[in-house]
Amino acid sequence: MALIEIKGVDFAYNGRPVLAGVDLSIEQGEFLALVGPNGGGKTTLLKLMLGLVAPQKGTVRVFGLPPVKARARIGYLPQHAPVDPGFPVSALEVVLMGLMGAGSGLGLWRRGQKRAALAALDKLEAGDLAGRSFGRLSGGQRQRVLIARSLVAGPELLLLDEPTAAVDPRGGVDLMNILAGLQPQVTVVLVTHDLGFVSPAVSRVACINQSLSIHPTQVINGSLISELYGAPVRLVRHDHDLEHGGAHE
Numbered sequence: 001m002a003l004i005e006i007k008g009v010d011f012a013y014n015g016r017p018v019l020a021g022v023d024l025s026i027e028q029g030e031f032l033a034l035v036g037p038n039g040g041g042k043t044t045l046l047k048l049m050l051g052l053v054a055p056q057k058g059t060v061r062v063f064g065l066p067p068v069k070a071r072a073r074i075g076y077l078p079q080h081a082p083v084d085p086g087f088p089v090s091a092l093e094v095v096l097m098g099l100m101g102a103g104s105g106l107g108l109w110r111r112g113q114k115r116a117a118l119a120a121l122d123k124l125e126a127g128d129l130a131g132r133s134f135g136r137l138s139g140g141q142r143q144r145v146l147i148a149r150s151l152v153a154g155p156e157l158l159l160l161d162e163p164t165a166a167v168d169p170r171g172g173v174d175l176m177n178i179l180a181g182l183q184p185q186v187t188v189v190l191v192t193h194d195l196g197f198v199s200p201a202v203s204r205v206a207c208i209n210q211s212l213s214i215h216p217t218q219v220i221n222g223s224l225i226s227e228l229y230g231a232p233v234r235l236v237r238h239d240h241d242l243e244h245g246g247a248h249e
C-alpha cells in the first residue's frame with residue numbers, strides 16, 4: 001500500500017479550479033519534490049494531504065486513512081511559519097513547541113522531551129543553536145530550527161512548504177542532503193521553487209500547474225539541471241514526453 005494515495009482529485013476555491021484530475025502515489029521512504037509556477041497548486045496539494053482542505057472530487061488517503069486521522073503521524077512546515085522572530089524564545093524552546101499537547105507547557109518540559117528536541121536539532125546539524133535566541137538566527141538557521149520542530153514528535157511523513165526559501169545556495173544544498181538522510185524512516189514531500197536544489201537526493205519530481213506530471217529525477221539531472229538552474233520553474237514545459245528525456249525549457 002502506498003503511503004500517500006491521491007486519486008482523481010479536483011479542488012477549487014470558491015468555484016475557481018486549482019487542481020484537476022490529480023493522481024499521485026507516494027511510497028514509504030520516498031523523497032519527492034513538488035515544483036511548479038506560483039499559484040500552480042503546490043501548497044493546496046500539501047493541505048489536501050493534511051486534511052486542511054477536502055477535495056470536491058476524488059480521494060486522498062494517507063497511511064490508508066482519511067488525512068485528518070493521519071495527522072498525528074505527519075510533520076508539517078508551513079510556508080509562513082507561525083513563530084514571530086521578535087518573540088523571546090531559544091531555538092530549543094521553538095523545537096519543543098512541536099511537542100505541545102504531548103505533555104507540559106513552555107518552561108516545564110520533561111528531560112526526555114528536551115533530549116528529543118536536542119536530537120531533532122542534531123539531525124538538522126543545528127545542535128549548536130539550541131541555546132541561541134531564535135530571533136537572532138539567520139533565515140537559514142531559523143528554517144533548520146523550524147524543520148527540527150516539525151520532526152521532534154517523530155513523524156513518519158514530513159511535508160515541507162518551501163524549506164529552502166530563506167536559504168543561500170550552499171545552505172540549500174546542505175539542507176537537501178540532510179533531508180535526504182532522513183529516509184527511509186521518514187518519507188519527505190517538499191515544495192520548492194529552487195530547481196537547483198532538487199538534487200540527486202530527490203527520488204522523483206512532481207510538476208504541478210493545476211494538473212500534475214511526474215518525472216524521474218534523472219530527467220532533470222546533469223545538463224538539464226544546469227540549464228534550469230536559477231531559471232523560473234515555469235520554463236519547464238510539458239509538451240514533450242519527459243519520461244523519454246524530452247525535457248527542454
Ligand SMILES: Nc1ncnc2c1ncn2[C@@H]1O[C@H](COP(=O)(O)OP(=O)(O)OP(=O)(O)O)[C@@H](O)[C@H]1O
Pocket residue numbers: 013014018036037038039040041042043044045
Ligand atoms: N484560502 C484561499 N482562498 C481562495 N483562493 C486561494 C486560497 N489559497 C490559495 N488560493 C488560490 O489557489 C491557487 C493555488 O494556490 P497555492 O497556494 O496552492 O499555489 P502554490 O503553487 O503553492 O503557489 P506559490 O508557489 O505562489 O506558493 C492560487 O491561485 C491562490 O491564489
